[in-house]
Amino acid sequence: MKLAKNIKVGLIVEVPYYCFAPMRSGWNGWLFTLGEVIKIGKTSQGNDTTLVRYINTHKKVENGICATCEQYFLFSRCFDPSSPIEFCKNSYERYNHSL
Numbered sequence: 701m702k703l704a705k706n707i708k709v710g711l712i713v714e715v716p717y718y719c720f721a722p723m724r725s726g727w728n729g730w731l732f733t734l735g736e737v738i739k740i741g742k743t744s745q746g747n748d749t750t751l752v753r754y755i756n757t758h759k760k761v762e763n764g765i766c767a768t769c770e771q772y773f774l775f776s777r778c779f780d781p782s783s784p785i786e787f788c789k790n791s792y793e794r795y796n797h798s799l
Contacts, residue, residue, distance in 0.1 A: 704778045707750055711737045713778040715752050717769075734781055738770065748775040 704713045714732050721729030735754030743749055749772050756769045 702780045703776065704780050707737060707740065707748075707775060707778060709737055709740060712781055713737060713750070713752060714781045715754065715771075715773050715778055717754065717756065717771075732779070737778075743774075749773065750775065750778060752778070 704711070707713065712734055713736075715735050716727065716730040717733050718731040719729055720731060723729070733754050733756075735752040737750050738753050739751040741749050741751070751770055752773055753768050753770045756767055
């Protein structure tokens with residue numbers, strides 16, 4: 701996995717959202733999803749952060765719409781998407797959210 705470079709608002713990035721095997725090392729026990737960068741900022745320690753919105757398909761579906769999650773990630777946790785972006789855009793539209 702390659703870290704995302706030149707992160708800007710509106711960029712599609714891949715972020716970890718669920719650790720299914722905490723005993724594994726590195727990123728081996730994580731599930732990843734694509735999300736859109738909403739905001740860029742800094743922590744009180746001076747680390748760069750991004751606010752990323754993504755669809756969590758594991759949450760309860762209400763009226764046919766999946767819930768979106770917004771979560772802060774460090775730049776070191778944002779990766780270039782390895783899955784086809786067009787497929788994920790279609791998934792977003794399928795769940796009634798625009799990307």
